[in-house]
Amino acid sequence: MNTSRSRGRTPKALRTAALAALLTAGTLIVAVPEAQGETARTETPVSSVGSVAESVVRVKVPLPASFGARPAACDWLSYLRYRSSDGPAAPADADRILVAQPGILEGAGAFDSVARNTVARAAEQGRHIEFWALDRRSNCLEDHTGVDSGDQHTAVDYYYRGKQVAGRTFAGFVGNDQLGWMAKLGIQQTVRDQYDLLTAELPDQGLRKRKVLCGGHSLGGVVTGYFATADFDGDPATTADAGYNQCAGYFALDTTVSTSLADLSGSIPDDTDLPDVGLGYGVVQAGLDSGVLPRSLSAPVLLNPETMTLLAIAGVGALQDPDGESDLPSYLPANTNIEATNRFLFSKDTATFLTGTPAVKDFRLTNAAVLGALLDDNSVPLAFLQSSVGFFDGGPITDKNFPAANGSSSQPALFGTQYKAIPAEPHGPLYTWRDYDRVGAADDPDYRSSDGTPFTNAGEEVTDIQELARSLARQPLDFTEQYFPTKLVTDIELATSPQVKQLVVHPDGLTANPTLTVLAGDGLLAGRIPADLHPVVADGYQHLDVLTAAPAQNNGRPEPVSTNLARFARAPQ
Structure with a gap:
């Protein structure tokens, strides 16, 4: 998912005064990661689909003591490993390994389709490659128990009604006062985590340089840029440890490999709690350390742990009984956060949003239609959450002119370009979902x-x-990221500050290796990427489609993202 917000927002006076007072904390000293002890590793099979085997790998890499108290689970790094079912068991024996950083508010599970498709495409060509979808360390805070039950009602009862599942009670969504350790979880630790994981899993630097392809989606392209330019042993004169020498090439999925958010700007709503970076690095860091600033990025509606959990719960229903009539809107508890989110997502106009009538629970929807309404580009009004999964069916449809009117020339890029639609008849027919490959039938x-x-x-x-x-x-690792570290974005937005500039030790690392750039044809970056990057354009794709597209496309051609990734992995670097 995508990354930045519009620049230049004036901070509230009260917040500014509080942060200015915190300047007495002095200059922040960047902590050097401590020496690691013996590494522990677990690998658990997840599933095999066709020619692709999946497992979840966890490697113990403790944070430096300077981070302070945190849950024990947060001293582990995790990733989803996809490989050919009949390929080598040891990663070092694979032909290539693609290592992917997620975007903002995004977890490793979001790469599921593109990882499977890429590994399968390479296998068709006689190549055994692996795809590692990385999870950020902060995802250690998520509790999958309710979703893992496989039952939608059970999941709602677990997360929202305090009912036990498998002998466990949900501890609640984590508050800012419990996230002190995340105040230091910025770009330096994020790229250090990738380096430590790679060196633990593939100790031979020469092998990493020959076989590993580094990249990511959305913000993951910028993280890859910082990784490529980083120095990991504290001595710029020695380059075997340099980020660019851990990779044979780079790949960017609806993003660019860079150390700037410029290509991704304007894609997060202004009502998120991202601090105003005009305050300067020292003030922002002091605010994060003290808790005056939120350590995890969220918004009052839609983009917060409570509401993002609903996406996974909707997914449970769509798998459990896709064509069955959903009672999820009625079964959810009534609270301000969920009510406001439902109104924002399912109001046809401003009057409906303000009155709450008709509400989403007044419509008859299948479980698949509920999921489609939450993530389809003709329904959800936030471009960085959009995928192209089909369309409503089963009854009359009307224009969704909230929060922006269809066809408006002044519609913000944040909302995307697709016309939005919504069922027209409350208490009427059962609205179903027409899957992507039945549109145009x-x-x-x-x-x-x-x-x-x-x-x-x-x-x-x-x-x-x-x-x-x-x-x-x-x-086993979420599609969404409930607790995104605020510091990761503020660090990158403060790229010109001395504290962040010093992390770019090898700027030529950005161009030291071949790069594959794949863009969503209808996505956030459409028409904004320089031609000299020679991007591959996936026509009709939205921002998430570069990760979620099906292997068989409506035009009869091979799925372009995975096809080009497999081709890139095959080529000598």
Whole structure:
């Protein structure tokens, strides 16, 4: 998911005064990671689908003592390992290993489809490659118990009603006062974690240089840029440890490999609690250390742990009984956060949003339609959350003109370009979901906006809703990231500060290796990437589709993201 916000927002006076007072904390000294003891490692099989085997790997890499108290689980690094079922068991024996950093508010589970598709595509060409989807350390705070039950009602009862599952009671969503250790979890520790994981899993630096391809999605491209330019032994004169010498090449999925957020700016709502970086590095860091500033990025609605958990729960329902009538909107507890989120996502106009009538629970929707309404590009109004998974079916459809009107020339890029739609008849027919590969079929009603514009067509639909549900609900590492470290973004937004500039030790590392850039044709970066990067454009794709697209596309051609990744992995670097 994507990364920045519009620059130049004036901070509230009270916050500014509080932060200015904290300047007495003095200059922040960047901590050097402590020596690691003996590393522990676990690997647990997850599933095999076709020619691809998946497992979850956890490696014990404790944080420096300077981070302070944190849960024991946060001293482990985790990733999802995808490999050929009939390929070598040892990663070092694979032909190539793609290592992917997630975007903002995104976990390793989001890579499920693209990882499987890429490994399978390479296997068709006689190559045994691996795809490692990295999880950020902060995902250690998430509790999967309710979702792992495989039952939607059980999950709601666990997270929102205090009911036990498998003898466990949910401890609640973690508050800012419990996240003190995350105040230091910025770009330096994030790239150090990747280096420590790679050296633990693949101790031979020469092998890493020959076989590892480093990259990511959205913010993951920027993290890869910092990794490429980093020095990990404290001596710039020795370069075997340099980030660029851990990789044979780079890949960027709807992003660029860089040390700037410029390409990704304007894609997070202004109501997130991201601090104003005009305050300067020292003030921001002091605010994070003290807790005056939130250590985890969230917003009042939609983008917070309580509401992001609903995506996985919706995925459970779509897998459990996709065509069955959903009672999720009615079964959820009534609270301000969930109510405001439902209104924001399911209001056809401003009047509906303000009155709450009709509400989402007034419509009859299948479980698949609920998930589609939450993530499809013709429904959800935030571009960095959009995928192209099909369209509503089963009854009359009307324009969704909230929070922006369809066809408006002044619509912010944040909302995307697709016309938005919503069921038209409360207490009426059962609205179903037409999957991506049935859009444009002979029985497609060809729903249109009031101005005659088709809401969608076959060329703009690329993701299978069942695969998306699997990625959300059946991964041991989450699709979403409930506790994103605020410091990771503020560090990058403060790239010109001395404290962050010093981390870019080898700036030529950005161009030291070949790079594959793949862009979503209808995504956030469409038309904004320089031609000299020679990007591969996935037509009709949205920002998330580069991760979630199905292997079989409506145009009969191979899925372009995984096809190009497999080709890039095959080429000599």
